[in-house]
Amino acid sequence: MEYALALVVLALVVGAVLSLPLRRRGEEEQREETRLAELRAAKEAKYREIRDAELDREMGKLSRDDWRSVDRDLRSEAIEILRELDRLEGRVPQGGMDR
Amino acid sequence: MAGVGSACLAVALLTALYAVGASLYGATRGRREWVISGRRAIYCVGALCVTAFGLLEAAFLRSDFSFALVAEGSSTDTPTFYKVTALWATQDGSLLLWATLLSLFSTAVLFLTRRSLRDIAPYATAVLGCIGAFFLLLMVGWENPFDTLAVPPAEGAGLNPLLRHPAMMIHPPMLYTGYVGFSIPFAFAIGALVARRTGADWIRATRRFALIAWTFLGTGIMLGALWSYTELGWGGYWAWDPVENASLMPWLVGTAFLHSIMVQEKRGMLKIWNVSLICATFTLALLGTFLVRSGILDSIHAFGASTIGVQFLVFIGLVIALSATLIISRLPYLRSEARLDSLLSREAFFLLNNLVLVGLCLVIMWGTFFPLISEAITGTEASVGPPWFNRLATPLALVLVLLTGIGPVLAWRRFTPSALKRVLAVPLAAVVLALVLLIALTDAPDSPPSLAMFCLVAFVLTVVSQELWRGTAARRTMTGESWPRALSRLTGRNRRRYGGYLVHAGIAVLFLGVAASSAFVDQRDVRLSPGESFEVNGYRVTYREATAKLGGDSAGTGAPIAFGAVLDVRKDGKHYVMRPSRNYYSSGDPSLGTISRFFEGEATSEVDVRWGLTRDLWLAVRPDIGSLEKPIQEADAKFADSPGDVQAFIVAALAERYRSDPPPAAFRAIASPLVLWIWIGGAIVVLGALLAAWPSPEARLRRVRSLYSARVGRELSRA
Numbered sequence: 001m002e003y004a005l006a007l008v009v010l011a012l013v014v015g016a017v018l019s020l021p022l023r024r025r026g027e028e029e030q031r032e033e034t035r036l037a038e039l040r041a042a043k044e045a046k047y048r049e050i051r052d053a054e055l056d057r058e059m060g061k062l063s064r065d066d067w068r069s070v071d072r073d074l075r076s077e078a079i080e081i082l083r084e085l086d087r088l089e090g091r092v093p094q095g096g097m098d099r
Numbered sequence: 100m101a102g103v104g105s106a107c108l109a110v111a112l113l114t115a116l117y118a119v120g121a122s123l124y125g126a127t128r129g130r131r132e133w134v135i136s137g138r139r140a141i142y143c144v145g146a147l148c149v150t151a152f153g154l155l156e157a158a159f160l161r162s163d164f165s166f167a168l169v170a171e172g173s174s175t176d177t178p179t180f181y182k183v184t185a186l187w188a189t190q191d192g193s194l195l196l197w198a199t200l201l202s203l204f205s206t207a208v209l210f211l212t213r214r215s216l217r218d219i220a221p222y223a224t225a226v227l228g229c230i231g232a233f234f235l236l237l238m239v240g241w242e243n244p245f246d247t248l249a250v251p252p253a254e255g256a257g258l259n260p261l262l263r264h265p266a267m268m269i270h271p272p273m274l275y276t277g278y279v280g281f282s283i284p285f286a287f288a289i290g291a292l293v294a295r296r297t298g299a300d301w302i303r304a305t306r307r308f309a310l311i312a313w314t315f316l317g318t319g320i321m322l323g324a325l326w327s328y329t330e331l332g333w334g335g336y337w338a339w340d341p342v343e344n345a346s347l348m349p350w351l352v353g354t355a356f357l358h359s360i361m362v363q364e365k366r367g368m369l370k371i372w373n374v375s376l377i378c379a380t381f382t383l384a385l386l387g388t389f390l391v392r393s394g395i396l397d398s399i400h401a402f403g404a405s406t407i408g409v410q411f412l413v414f415i416g417l418v419i420a421l422s423a424t425l426i427i428s429r430l431p432y433l434r435s436e437a438r439l440d441s442l443l444s445r446e447a448f449f450l451l452n453n454l455v456l457v458g459l460c461l462v463i464m465w466g467t468f469f470p471l472i473s474e475a476i477t478g479t480e481a482s483v484g485p486p487w488f489n490r491l492a493t494p495l496a497l498v499l500v501l502l503t504g505i506g507p508v509l510a511w512r513r514f515t516p517s518a519l520k521r522v523l524a525v526p527l528a529a530v531v532l533a534l535v536l537l538i539a540l541t542d543a544p545d546s547p548p549s550l551a552m553f554c555l556v557a558f559v560l561t562v563v564s565q566e567l568w569r570g571t572a573a574r575r576t577m578t579g580e581s582w583p584r585a586l587s588r589l590t591g592r593n594r595r596r597y598g599g600y601l602v603h604a605g606i607a608v609l610f611l612g613v614a615a616s617s618a619f620v621d622q623r624d625v626r627l628s629p630g631e632s633f634e635v636n637g638y639r640v641t642y643r644e645a646t647a648k649l650g651g652d653s654a655g656t657g658a659p660i661a662f663g664a665v666l667d668v669r670k671d672g673k674h675y676v677m678r679p680s681r682n683y684y685s686s687g688d689p690s691l692g693t694i695s696r697f698f699e700g701e702a703t704s705e706v707d708v709r710w711g712l713t714r715d716l717w718l719a720v721r722p723d724i725g726s727l728e729k730p731i732q733e734a735d736a737k738f739a740d741s742p743g744d745v746q747a748f749i750v751a752a753l754a755e756r757y758r759s760d761p762p763p764a765a766f767r768a769i770a771s772p773l774v775l776w777i778w779i780g781g782a783i784v785v786l787g788a789l790l791a792a793w794p795s796p797e798a799r800l801r802r803v804r805s806l807y808s809a810r811v812g813r814e815l816s817r818a
Contacts, residue, residue: 001102002100002101002102002103003102003103003105003106004102005102006102006103006105006106006107007106007109007110010106010107010110010147011110011113014110014114014140014143014147017139017143018114018121018136018139018140018143019136020136020139021132021133021135021136021139022132022133022136024132029131029132047811047814047815050811050815051815075808075811078811079804079807079808079811082807082810082811083803083807087214088214089217
């Protein structure tokens with residue numbers, strides 16, 4: 001009796017835990033897709049900014065020192081976007097996998 | 100609570116099978132939600148196994164003899180520490196320990212890789228689910244640790260006295276953690292093969308797990324050797340016993356794997372070799388578990404015959420068949436990305452070290468299974484003894500220690516002979532110096548293999564010291580830091596490299612102890628009456644008096660009777676007192692006499708060791724209780740149905756009789772040089788491995804950031 005009761009209770013609890021990702025499938029996938037699209041757009045925008053800053057330097061609108069500082073900041077932001085993208089896509093660069 | 104425990108195992112089995120199905124379905128159909136569900140199923144298996152383990156531990160702690168396992172492996176007078184650890188002294192309990200450790204390891208690795216390795220992880224989840232399901236099936240189908248007795252006995256049989264040793268109780272979980280840990284890189288290797296992602300990703304994700312498994316397995320082996328030395332009463336630490344060999348084999352192949360994966364990470368080479376090595380390591384780990392529990396080979400470490408031998412063999416066969424088929428079918432994906440540039444390079448020497456390690460493993464495997472092979476061929480069981488193993492293993496061990504020294508000084512890709520001369524000048528000078536000193540001052544030339552080993556140990560230790568010194572000096576030049584700071588920064592920032600060097604130093608120290616203690620041991624077996632003396636290796640040992648203790652033996656094992664001896668030991672004007680003894684445990688056999696049963700059960704040696712950095716003195720006593728035979732028989736006849744307190748009184752009187760008028764006792768004395776260094780070396784190896792495995796988030800962040808910077812640059816230039 002104890003065995004049967006425990007079996008049923010445990011099976012129900014485990015079943016509930018395992019079915020959760022299946023039930024949330026639609027909303028989670030949509031949320032992820034939206035976020036991925038946003039990040040891809042943000043990456044392209046950031047790359048455009050980096051190129052614009054370079055152009056500004058060549059046209060003399062930005063001093064070399066100012067450009068260095070702007071470029072460093074923009075590249076840091078681009079790296080953060082790439083990281084988030086990789087995380088969502090399940091990719092990790094070499095060196096980042098070493099656990 | 101037995102019903103709840105059984106239900107936990109049954110649900111865990113179903114959940115593990117679900118994990119296999121869901122992960123495979125999700126991976127092949129590209130349905131991530133099923134992959135996530137499969138991964139969570141492994142988490143659930145972990146929770147269920149831990150619950151079952153906790154329930155069984157609680158039953159042991161409260162001496163609930165309605166559990167068959169508790170009645171078989173514990174008793175009310177078993178000390179609490181041994182009650183806790185008695186769980187894995189039994190076959191069913193050790194299976195539960197295996198399954199629990201596996202589920203925890205699997206949970207940890209799948210949690211850590213939940214956002215990465217999307218192609219490989221689902222297949223790895225399925226493999227881990229299969230392994231877990233196998234162990235759970237063994238318990239649910241054949242060896243249920245939650246079996247109950249219809250009529251619980253008033254008292255349990257108690258833990259096997261030989262296992263009542265702290266090292267022996269920690270040794271199995273260490274060994275099992277090692278065995279189980281290797282299932283993680285194995286599962287990811289299989290996952291990588293199935294997914295055709297045969298780069299180094301799976302290695303980077305699981306390298307630490309392999310290193311942790313290797314460390315635990317090594318620690319388990321060292322603790323087993325300590326138990327053998329201090330508990331078994333024969334005075335040695337390694338007997339080339341099948342079960343000892345079974346734990347050493349995966350450790351050796353695992354060592355080869357940990358070296359050769361570096362070649363794949365750095366150069367993209369040895370891919371076939373690496374997947375083969377990890378499959379072999381995992382298979383050998385299963386074989387180790389099988390041998391310790393099956394009893395198919397005679398061993399001092401095998402406890403009890405198994406009913407699950409066939410199932411184990413079938414599973415091992417399946418693992419080998421699956422691994423081999425997969426490796427062969429993926430050969431086109433396992434081609435090397437580079438060629439060996441020079442034979443004088445680190446990767447070439449790693450390959451050589453791999454061949455020696457695997458060769459050593461094959462020698463040990465042949466010797467271990469020789470009894471079965473000879474029986475199959477000739478019909479009679481023959482075995483090879485320690486001299487056979489020593490003859491073949493000694494030259495390989497010497498080459499291995501030599502490579503341990505050469506490896507760290509070599510560079511990747513190629514190394515010029517002139518550079519080699521430069522880096523080896525000081526270590527070779529150290530070898531010459533050691534050789535001269537050993538010949539002039541010691542007996543080492545009496546044993547050429549030991550002499551060679553001592554010189555190689557000097558070589559390895561000098562190489563490691565030189566590497567540390569050179570690295571620290573270079574850092575000081577660059578940063579101007581003080582010596583201690585530069586050393587600590589150097590090792591802290593290159594943990595994998597310097598942890599590895601520390602492991603090499605530890606292995607050298609360990610072999611120093613093995614070479615000295617095996618070649619220059621001095622052993623005496625004597626029979627003495629109180630007042631008599633003997634000499635061993637300059638120690639004068641005098642049997643002062645006999646001892647007899649009832650309850651509360653010196654080792655705290657819960658032995659009811661302990662007969663021993665007090666010995667005065669003198670050397671170089673110093674005086675020590677040593678107290679070896681022998682514990683006697685009651686027999687549960689009702690056919691024995693009321694008093695006889697107190698003396699007719701198991702008996703174990705409680706060795707007294709005087710540890711020293713240069714030499715140990717090891718003493719064991721075997722009291723002659725034959726003189727008590729007649730009074731015991733008389734007491735059996737006279738007090739056949741007496742109550743417990745009367746029995747205790749009679750046993751006390753007999754013990755006092757032995758103490759006051761002891762017959763001659765047999766003593767074994769062993770003076771071993773440098774034997775303590777075996778375990779000091781082992782501790783250095785563990786420290787080095789921990790240093791190499793310790794996460795270095797700063798270094799990882801730096802590495803990742805530089806890779807991302809390069810990627811941004813690449814993508815910008817492409818556009």
